[in-house]
Amino acid sequence: MLSGAVSSTGVAAGRVVIPFSxxxxxxxxxxxxxNRDEELERFxxxxxxxxTELENLRKEVRxxxxxxxxxxxxxxxxxxxxxxxxxxxxxxxxxxxTRAEEAVKLAVEELESQFMxxxxxxxxxxxxxxxxxxxxVMRNLTLEKxxxxxxxxxxxxxxxxxxLPSQAAQLDRERVLAIITEKGGVNSHASxxxxxxxIPAIVGIKGLLANIVNVKTAxxxxxxxxxxxxxxxxxMEKYSKYKNKPAKSKTGKCFNDGGIIKTTDGxxxxxxxxxxxxSELNRLKAYGAEGIGVLRTEFLLMDRQAxxxxxxxxxxxxxxxxxxxxxxxxxxxxDLGGDKTFPFLMHPxxxxxxxxxxxxxxxxxxxxxxxxxxxxxxETSRYGNAKILIPMVSGIEEVHQVTSIIRKMEQELxxxxxxxxxxIPIGSMVETPASAILADAFAGCSDFMSVxxxxxTQYVLAADRENEYVQDIYNxxxxxxLRMLKMSLDAAVKSGIDISVCGEMASQISAxxxxxxxxxxxxxxxxxxxxEVKEIxxxxxxxxxxxxxxxxxxxxxxxxxxxxxxxxxxxxxRLHKEKMMNSGLDL
Numbered sequence: 001m002l003s004g005a006v007s008s009t010g011v012a013a014g015r016v017v018i019p020f021s022x023x024x025x026x027x028x029x030x031x032x033x034x035n036r037d038e039e040l041e042r043f044x045x046x047x048x049x050x051x052t053e054l055e056n057l058r059k060e061v062r063x064x065x066x067x068x069x070x071x072x073x074x075x076x077x078x079x080x081x082x083x084x085x086x087x088x089x090x091x092x093x094x095x096x097x098t099r100a101e102e103a104v105k106l107a108v109e110e111l112e113s114q115f116m117x118x119x120x121x122x123x124x125x126x127x128x129x130x131x132x133x134x135x136x137v138m139r140n141l142t143l144e145k146x147x148x149x150x151x152x153x154x155x156x157x158x159x160x161x162x163x164l165p166s167q168a169a170q171l172d173r174e175r176v177l178a179i180i181t182e183k184g185g186v187n188s189h190a191s192x193x194x195x196x197x198x199i200p201a202i203v204g205i206k207g208l209l210a211n212i213v214n215v216k217t218a219x220x221x222x223x224x225x226x227x228x229x230x231x232x233x234x235x236m237e238k239y240s241k242y243k244n245k246p247a248k249s250k251t252g253k254c255f256n257d258g259g260i261i262k263t264t265d266g267x268x269x270x271x272x273x274x275x276x277x278x279s280e281l282n283r284l285k286a287y288g289a290e291g292i293g294v295l296r297t298e299f300l301l302m303d304r305q306a307x308x309x310x311x312x313x314x315x316x317x318x319x320x321x322x323x324x325x326x327x328x329x330x331x332x333x334x335d336l337g338g339d340k341t342f343p344f345l346m347h348p349x350x351x352x353x354x355x356x357x358x359x360x361x362x363x364x365x366x367x368x369x370x371x372x373x374x375x376x377x378x379e380t381s382r383y384g385n386a387k388i389l390i391p392m393v394s395g396i397e398e399v400h401q402v403t404s405i406i407r408k409m410e411q412e413l414x415x416x417x418x419x420x421x422x423x424i425p426i427g428s429m430v431e432t433p434a435s436a437i438l439a440d441a442f443a444g445c446s447d448f449m450s451v452x453x454x455x456x457t458q459y460v461l462a463a464d465r466e467n468e469y470v471q472d473i474y475n476x477x478x479x480x481x482l483r484m485l486k487m488s489l490d491a492a493v494k495s496g497i498d499i500s501v502c503g504e505m506a507s508q509i510s511a512x513x514x515x516x517x518x519x520x521x522x523x524x525x526x527x528x529x530x531x532e533v534k535e536i537x538x539x540x541x542x543x544x545x546x547x548x549x550x551x552x553x554x555x556x557x558x559x560x561x562x563x564x565x566x567x568x569x570x571x572x573x574r575l576h577k578e579k580m581m582n583s584g585l586d587l
Contacts, residue, residue, distance in 0.1 A: 001226055001227065001228050001229070002205050002206070002207065002208060002211060002226075002227045002229075003202075003205070003224075003225045003226050003227065003471055004180070004181075004202040004203055004204045004205035004206075004208075004225055004227070005185070005186050005202065005203055005204045005225060006186070006201075006202060006222050006223070006224070006225045007184070007185070007186040007188070007191035007194060007195065007201045007202065007203045008179075008191060008194040008195040008198070008199055008200055008201035008222060009195075009200065009222045009223055009504075009507075009526050009528065009529060010178070010198065010199070010200035010222040010223075010528060010529075011200060011219070011220065011221055011222060011223065011239055012157060012177035012178035012200050012219075012220045012222070013177070013217070013218070013219045013220070013231070013236055013239050014155055014156060014157050014177045014178075014217060014218075015154070015156050015157065015216065015217055016156065016157045016159050016180075016212060016215050016216065016217060016218045017152065017156045017157070017158065017159065018158075018159045018160060018209070018212070019149065019151075019152065019158060019160070034097050034098065034099060036093055036094055036097060039093045039098075039099055039100045039103075040090060040093055040094070040100075042100045042141060043089055043090065043093065043100040043103070043104070043137075043141070045140075046100065046104075046137050046138075046140035046141045047080055047086065047137060049140045050080055050133070050136045050137050050140050051077055051080055051081070053136065053140075054073050054074075054076055054077045054080070054133075054136070055077065057073050057166060057169060058070050058073040058074055058077070060169070061073060061169050061193075064169075065169075065193060065196045065197065065279065069169075069192060069193055069196055069279070072129070072165050072189045072192070072193070073165070073166070073169075075126075075129060076129050076132060076133040076136075076165070076166075079129065079130060079133045080133055080137065085107060085111060088107040088110065088111075089103045089104055089107045090103075092106060092107065100141055101138060101141050101142065104134060104137050104138055104141065105134075105138070107134075108130060108131065108133075108134030111130050111134075112127050112130050112131060115127040115130060126188075126189070128162065128164055128165060128184065128188055128189060128190060129165060129189060131162075131164060132164040132165050132166050132167075135164065136166065149170055149171075149172075149175055149176075152175050153175070154175070155174065155175055155176065155177045156175065156176065156177060157176075157177050157178045157179075157180060157218055157220060158171075158176055158178070158179050158180070159180050159181070159208065159209070159212055160179075160180075160181050160182075161181065161182045161183055161209060162181050162182070162183040162184050162190075163179055163181055163184060163190040163194075163201075164190060165188075165189040165190050165193065167190070168189070168190040168193040168194055168197075169193055171193070171194070171197055171199055172197075173197065173198070173199060176199055177199075177200075177220070178199060178200040178201060178202075178220040178222065179194055179199060179200070179201040179202075179203075180201070180202050180203075180205055180208060180218070180220060180227055181201075181202075181203045181204070181205065181208070182204070182205055182206070182207075182208040182209055183203070183204065184203035184204060185203060185204065186203065188203070191203060195276075195277075196277065196279055198283075198528040200220050200222030201222065202220060202221075202222060202225055202227060205227060208227075211229070212229065215229045215230055216230060217229075217230055217231065217236075218230070218231070219231050219235065219236065219239045221239070223504060223507065223508060225471075260290060261534045261537045261538055262537075262538065263516065263537060263538070263540045263541065263542040263545075264538070264539065264540065264541045264542075265541055265542050265543055267516075267521075267542045268521070269516065269521055269522075269523065269537050270290045270500075270521060270522045270523075271289055271290055271522075271523055271524075271525070271530060271533060271534060271537070272289055272290050272291050272292060272293030272294075272328075272330075272500065272502075272522065272523070272524040272525075273287075273289040273291075273292055273293060273524065273525065273526070273527045273530060274292075274293060274294045274296065274502055274524050274525060274526050274527070275292050275294070275295050275296065275320070275527065276296045278316065278319055278320070280527045281319075281320065281323045281324070283527050283528065284324070284527050284530075285323075287527065287528075287530040287531055288530070288534075289327075289527075289530055290327060290328075290522075291324060291327035291328040291329060291330075291385070292320070292324055292327075292328070292329040292330060293330055293450065293500055293502055293522070293523075293524025293525075294330055294332050294389065294450065294502045294524055295320060295329055295330060295331045295332060296332060296335070297331060297332060297333065297334055297373065298334045298335055298336055308372075309372075310372050310375060310376055313372065313373055313376030313377075314376045314379055314380055317331065317376055317377060317380040317386075318380040318383050320384075321380055321381075321383040321384025321385070321386055322383045322384060324384060324385075325383065325384035325385060326384070326385055327385060328385045328386075328387055329384055329385060329386055329387065330387045330388075330389050330427065330448075330450065330524075331377055331386055331387065331388055331389065332389040332390075332391055332429070333360065333363060333370065333373060333374075333388065333389065333390055333391060333402075334362070334363060334369065334370075334373060334391075335358070335359050335391040335392060336358065336359070336362045336363070337353060337356065337357050337358025337359060337361070337362040354458075354464065358392055359391040359392020359393070359429075360390050360391055360392050360393055360398050360402065361392065364398075364401070370402075370405070371405065371409065374388070374405060374406055374409055375409060375413070377424070378406075378409060378410060378413055378418075378420045378421075378424070379413065379418060379420060381420050381421040381424055382419050382420060382421055386421070386424055387424060387425040387426075387427060387447070387448065388402075388406065388424055388425070388426050388427065389426075389427045389428075389429060389450055390402050390426070390427065390428055390429060391429045391431070391452070392429065392431060392432065392455075393428050393429060393432070393435050393442070394432045394434040394435060395434065395438075396438065396441050396442055396444075396445050399426070399428055399442065399445050399446060400445060402426065403426055403445070406424070406426060407423075410422045410423070410424075425447035425448060426446060426447050427446050427447055427448040427449055427450055428442045428445075428446040428449050428450075429449070429450050429451075429452050430442070430449055430450070430451045430452065430456060430484075430488045430499075431451070431452030431453075431454075431455035431456045431459070432455070432456070432459055433456075433459055433460055433484065435488075436456065436460075436484040436485075436487055436488050437484075437487070439487050439488040439490075439491035439492070440491040440494065440495070442491070443491040443492050443494070443495035443497055444495055446497065447497060448492075448497050448498040448499065448500075449488065449491075449492050449497065449498075449499045449500075450499070450500050450501075450502055450524070451485060451488055451499065451500070451501045451502065451503075452502060452503055453476050453481075453485075453501055453502065453503030453504065453505035453506065454503040454504055454505075455503075456481065456484060456485075456503075457474060457475070457476045457478070457481050457505070458474060460478070460480050460481050460484055461473055461474060461475075461478055461480065461481065475558050475562075476503075476504070476505040476508075476511060477510065477511060477514070477552075477558055477561045477562055477565065478558045478561075479552065479553065479555050479556055479557070479558070479561060482514065482518075482549075482552055482553055482561070483553060485501070485515070485518060485520075486518050486553055489518055489519050489520060493519065498522060499520070499522065500520070500522035500523060500524050501515055501520055501522070501523055501524070502523075502524035502525070506523040506524060506525050506533070507523075507525040507526065507529045507532070507533050509536050509569050510562065510565045510566065510569060511565075512533070512536050512537065512540065513540050513545040513548055513549075513565065513568055513569065513572070514545070514548060514549045514552055514561075514565060515549075516537070516540055516542055516545050516549075517542070517544075517545030517546045517547070517548050517549030517550070518549045518553075523537075539572050539573070539575075539576045540572065541572070541575075544568075545568075548564065548565070548568050551564060552564065552565070
């Protein structure tokens, strides 16, 4: 088994193919008989043809995926128009008497090296766009044609050193089950496209290509980041239940009549969606959800090179609120810092950014950005049912400060004649140990709470969820995490406010019964996971889940919890299968 970083959730199992390599080939240098003017003309023609191709690809991506993803290829067009790149290539041709291919190769390598020296992780991941644009020019110089998917006629798992954005744009769910790569990042443009297409993807898998040479089949678990080679029939059968599927479930029920689903003993559970892109709104409607549990506003900034203005936020929030109205939209204030940085914002270099200036701390140090976002929420509040969620809180004084800013701005906008809703609900995220331990205090000054299970797990266990060396420690089923969740729930119930769980835990079959058994009645998951999670909830016997949760909370080690939950879920699945067979439904 290997593991990497999840860049697009979902599960897939099937045959593995390595259709290409993005490692640049060596271009021989010929001197003496080279006509510099001809080489310059060849290069300029290649640039012109590449720009035309990118313009066509941009339009195709806009129609196929969305406006945000379209901007990826507009950025590549800017690279090819950049005088620094063009002049570098032409100077090499003139001075060295080299062929255009060699000049392009050297110029791209120089530009790549400059990107790799940038401290900002998000910007470094844009090096793939440089490589992609350069490869396109090279193909036009050598007159290479065709798609890397040519010859693939059945659904397969694509393995590669790296997927470039233009290659990701060619993916389709009919031929590609999942993507696994040795390089790449979760915020790369290829990852963004994979998420938009709902194709499971794991990136940054060290030693992938060396270990996959003789592999025939694999299981890609895009929920945990694990990759299993040539799995046993038993493991394949286990995962086959959770492979990506459309909104229609195996039971034949579409589950698109709303976000409320019932357990086997008739208890209603509300299911919300985590939304990161405007393109997900249509799928949210198709799959059915009670609303948006977390609108991850920082991802709306992805791919911007200039700082946003008030009108940008107003346009985006209005689109979301109108689309979902009258259902609630929980708008999380920017959770910036840590691994989410942007070129137009000042991010100080920190020794440990995960424990540094991120979330609400970053917004307090950038008050103009905080107030601009709050104003946009207030000015669009009349278009829907908005709520505001504060990320990364560790003290109730932070909640009081944000609440004061919001209430003051409500008064100012009302006095200015703006039509806004007042007293918008304000919630706190439980994702630090401090917020869980002081959950009763946070519940007393919040209108609702939302548990960010990903961050809460890594902070409680002091185990970075992106660090492969501590993946065996990072586990939301650790009893310490479970007890934090129960403390938070009890505090919310005592104060009479709503509380939900978002993050990967809310969509895991091993965790859902425990969460429901504890008493959680609201979950928020990725849009493409909604049908699967609804099926899981519909198979849970809540009376038995309560016993499961009570036992788990008394345990002292993760292995015992996992063993017990695995037995529970196996029995749950067996009972469901028997029920379906007795009712005459074909599974």
